[in-house]
Amino acid sequence: MDLRTEVLIIGGGATGAGIARDLALRGIPSLLVEKGDFTSGASGRNQGLLHSGARYAVNDPEAARECITENRILRRIAPHCIEPTDGLFVSLPEDGPEYRANFIRACEAVGIDTLPLSPREALSMEPRLNPKIIGAVQVPDGAIDPFTLVVENARDAESRGARFLIHTEVTGLIRDGLRIAGVRVCDRITGEEYAIAATWVINATGAWANRILGLAGLKIGLALSKGSMLITNTRLSERVLNRCHPPASGDIIVPNDTVSILGTTSLRAEDMEHNEVTPEEVTFLVVELSRMIPDLKGERFTRAYAGVRPLLQSEETCDDREISRSFALIDHGSCDGIAGLVTITGGKLMTYRLMAEKTVDFLCERMGLHVPCSTHVQRLPGAGQGHTLKDRLARLRRQIPAARGEILCDCELVPREAVDAILREGKVRELQDILHRTRLAKGTCQGGFCVYRLLGLLNELRKEEKSGGSNVVLRGFLEERWKGIRPVLWGTSLKEEELIESIYKGLFNLAPEEPGRPGEGEA
Amino acid sequence: MKRFDLIVIGTGLAGLTAARTAVEMGAKVLITGRGMGALTLFGNTIDLLGEIPPETEMAEGIPRWIAAHPEHPYARTGWEGIESALADFRGLFPPPYSFAAEGKRNSLLPTGAGTMRPTYLIPATMAAGAAMTPVGTLIVGLRGFKDFQGDTVSLHLKCRGVTLSLPRYGLEGLTALALARLMDEASFRERLGEAIRRQMAGERFIGLPAVLGLRNPAVVLKTLEEITGARVFEIPMLPPSIPGTRVFHRFREELIAKGTIFLMGHPVSGANVKDGRCEGITVENPPLAAEYRADRYILATGRFLGGGLWAEMERIVEPLFRIPVFQPGGRGMWFGERFFDPEAHPIHRAGIVTDADLRPVDETGRVVLENVRAAGSILAHHQATEEKSREGIDIATGFLAAKRALAS
Numbered sequence: 001m002d003l004r005t006e007v008l009i010i011g012g013g014a015t016g017a018g019i020a021r022d023l024a025l026r027g028i029p030s031l032l033v034e035k036g037d038f039t040s041g042a043s044g045r046n047q048g049l050l051h052s053g054a055r056y057a058v059n060d061p062e063a064a065r066e067c068i069t070e071n072r073i074l075r076r077i078a079p080h081c082i083e084p085t086d087g088l089f090v091s092l093p094e095d096g097p098e099y100r101a102n103f104i105r106a107c108e109a110v111g112i113d114t115l116p117l118s119p120r121e122a123l124s125m126e127p128r129l130n131p132k133i134i135g136a137v138q139v140p141d142g143a144i145d146p147f148t149l150v151v152e153n154a155r156d157a158e159s160r161g162a163r164f165l166i167h168t169e170v171t172g173l174i175r176d177g178l179r180i181a182g183v184r185v186c187d188r189i190t191g192e193e194y195a196i197a198a199t200w201v202i203n204a205t206g207a208w209a210n211r212i213l214g215l216a217g218l219k220i221g222l223a224l225s226k227g228s229m230l231i232t233n234t235r236l237s238e239r240v241l242n243r244c245h246p247p248a249s250g251d252i253i254v255p256n257d258t259v260s261i262l263g264t265t266s267l268r269a270e271d272m273e274h275n276e277v278t279p280e281e282v283t284f285l286v287v288e289l290s291r292m293i294p295d296l297k298g299e300r301f302t303r304a305y306a307g308v309r310p311l312l313q314s315e316e317t318c319d320d321r322e323i324s325r326s327f328a329l330i331d332h333g334s335c336d337g338i339a340g341l342v343t344i345t346g347g348k349l350m351t352y353r354l355m356a357e358k359t360v361d362f363l364c365e366r367m368g369l370h371v372p373c374s375t376h377v378q379r380l381p382g383a384g385q386g387h388t389l390k391d392r393l394a395r396l397r398r399q400i401p402a403a404r405g406e407i408l409c410d411c412e413l414v415p416r417e418a419v420d421a422i423l424r425e426g427k428v429r430e431l432q433d434i435l436h437r438t439r440l441a442k443g444t445c446q447g448g449f450c451v452y453r454l455l456g457l458l459n460e461l462r463k464e465e466k467s468g469g470s471n472v473v474l475r476g477f478l479e480e481r482w483k484g485i486r487p488v489l490w491g492t493s494l495k496e497e498e499l500i501e502s503i504y505k506g507l508f509n510l511a512p513e514e515p516g517r518p519g520e521g522e523a
Numbered sequence: 524m525k526r527f528d529l530i531v532i533g534t535g536l537a538g539l540t541a542a543r544t545a546v547e548m549g550a551k552v553l554i555t556g557r558g559m560g561a562l563t564l565f566g567n568t569i570d571l572l573g574e575i576p577p578e579t580e581m582a583e584g585i586p587r588w589i590a591a592h593p594e595h596p597y598a599r600t601g602w603e604g605i606e607s608a609l610a611d612f613r614g615l616f617p618p619p620y621s622f623a624a625e626g627k628r629n630s631l632l633p634t635g636a637g638t639m640r641p642t643y644l645i646p647a648t649m650a651a652g653a654a655m656t657p658v659g660t661l662i663v664g665l666r667g668f669k670d671f672q673g674d675t676v677s678l679h680l681k682c683r684g685v686t687l688s689l690p691r692y693g694l695e696g697l698t699a700l701a702l703a704r705l706m707d708e709a710s711f712r713e714r715l716g717e718a719i720r721r722q723m724a725g726e727r728f729i730g731l732p733a734v735l736g737l738r739n740p741a742v743v744l745k746t747l748e749e750i751t752g753a754r755v756f757e758i759p760m761l762p763p764s765i766p767g768t769r770v771f772h773r774f775r776e777e778l779i780a781k782g783t784i785f786l787m788g789h790p791v792s793g794a795n796v797k798d799g800r801c802e803g804i805t806v807e808n809p810p811l812a813a814e815y816r817a818d819r820y821i822l823a824t825g826r827f828l829g830g831g832l833w834a835e836m837e838r839i840v841e842p843l844f845r846i847p848v849f850q851p852g853g854r855g856m857w858f859g860e861r862f863f864d865p866e867a868h869p870i871h872r873a874g875i876v877t878d879a880d881l882r883p884v885d886e887t888g889r890v891v892l893e894n895v896r897a898a899g900s901i902l903a904h905h906q907a908t909e910e911k912s913r914e915g916i917d918i919a920t921g922f923l924a925a926k927r928a929l930a931s
Contacts, residue, residue: 278855279853279854279855280855283836283854286836297836406667406669406696407669407696408669449670449761452635452636452670452672452675452761453669453670453672455672455675456669456672456673456674456675457672459672459674459675459678460672460674460686470675470678470679471636471637471638471679474636475863478862478863479861479862479863481862482861482862486858486860489834489854489857489858490834490835490836490837490854491833491834491835491836494827494834495827495828498826498827498828499564499762499828501862501868501908502561502564502565502828502908503565503761503762504636505863505908505909506565506907506908506911506913507565507567507634507635507640507759507760507761507762508634508635508636508638508640509573509634509636509638509639509640509641509911510636510638510863511863512861512863512864512865513863
């Protein structure tokens, strides 16, 4: 199979999907390849925070301005991906009143609305806060669901002619003299290799940018920073809670649906793929955030995860790149003399749309097209749908008619019908794709029960025979799950883990795959 | 206030065994527990030591294994202790619903994941599973009952499978317990038997989820075998375990009949310890808290799931008596990097270390509580899940703890 397209986008994160949508809205054909599923990188491994920009107001007003502008746009175009919780910047005695005063002034200067609150007001809004706080400031932070956001961008682009290939990895860049004329790819599930010809190749791979550039012998100054986060079993607060002090590690709690996400750390990372959270990082986050919510230690943590942020290194000696301090658009034609290749990296989830806009503006200019961007006004396709918990429960009720009430996941109430619908669409290719698209395995037991049931369903449909049998898939799932669970195993989570281990290693006798172990009847 | 000869803390298989052993010896016993224990989650058959290959007789394999594992709880009971404890256990289950070992060796039984699993004493409702052959076996799943995925089992065992729909009964969303209760009804099991018979193509074995009745499993088995003309067996599945629940009920019935005080559902909130002896325990039953006293105590509160051990952020504690807990370093050392590490996770070796009499000792080997004994999975130096020794350890140490306690 050989394909061709006008613009080939590498990377199925927010930036890549945003570019695909922007191109589609301007009538330019594109094809996006992603080596995993959507949001496999930093887009799926962040705090889920809809920044107001307040966090940057003191140190980096330009980034703050970008954030508040995009914040307002996203509320308009993607209300179904956003929970408008608001956020508090909380001052502890050690943070002092001065920073707070600076903070309010800085927010005002960049146009972020602030509402100063007395300790009493803040405590009545968020009763779990440390009673010793000396004050708080309310800002328009919120929670955002990055996966839905990305999938919605892709869905909209697809309906306008864009194409998407997930589990498709770029293995080479095709050169035609001083031009990049396309890519070679490998289907990670079937192993099939083929070429895709393209006029432009956009490298939107975030932290993986240099891996793609390396295929052409290029490199940009990019540092990788690992940020670790923890998820609690319940929602700790109704609003985003930030420490009102200079940005530091372990100073934010974001409510997300029924849980809260605690973050973050910042460590230099060498490797994009293997970044398990260490017990030390977990201890650090719990201890540090206990200052804001004192009884945090007794909380039940369901999982820890880490994302890798691509950070641009200070000065790149190339004129075409300076668009914003927070992200970079690099035309390798003018920087390195290799035409047809553009890298867009750095930045953050909040600025994905802006990054896409700047990228497509650049392409239009080079193509001699004069079509303005409209992603800031065109709402995403699901924007009209209700998205509160109430709406979700109402949808659930419709999905479970009384006669066929099979609930696969008891923690998160995922009906069998939801999985059937995804399978009918025919786009998912492996177990993790299904887990991404539902709330299966997101609850208290982290899939301990529902994955057995899900595999039963796949077996019933004979979907797992090719991949070596469902117990191979099951083992793979349990190993993947382990990475997130292991760092938070103490207290109640450890109790749950004894249950899960007793099921899979005890009751089901699944063993490490070593030859000659008796009893495992899979041969 | 009534004073007991023995108070057993914990209503899992170890505690139940200890209480029954003591009652049989004529003691006045109180048993108290917060819930029904791991028995009703994972107890299907009686595992003794899955590591002993099915070719080897247990009487030969276990003594050799003990010699190589001198710290294991079985080293305290010895093979003789295991044997007498198991004989006692079997005495509680007369035919037709009895437990037996195939040729005094381990047998391999099919599981709900379609794997084979070694185990020792097998209840009558599972016995045919050890004899099944892929050709000639039909695996029956029930549409809407999600904790047993028949297609997974039949695919892996390479035998034929069907998923039956019994629309009249509205099985969707049913729990194992509700299904087991339905099986106790003659009309339901007869209808199920007929539905299976219509699907058969000459099979000699029929595998079903382990829900063949709570009260009369042997009757359910007989009905299904008569209607289908095949040998029927139950397959262990996701918790809760119906076969384990049967064992629990049988013990409770026997203990109550013999005059044991059975206190369930409330935690023991404190222990009154004086001069290295336990003088009494407090059972929380809000708004009341009652103190109970005995000459001797057996601690059979299980591991983390049962509440016998509790993991704080950096160390593992025994929450009731604060008995020292053997443990592998700090939190970073508790678990291996992979879920399926070739070695069991180090934390599984954690637990209470005892003297030969099952009395808890500290790091120096000194007995910490003169009249308290520990039994069951709370003990250190076993890996019940990997070894497949959970019920064996419970029965053997529960039995020994009661014998030793009453001899003191």
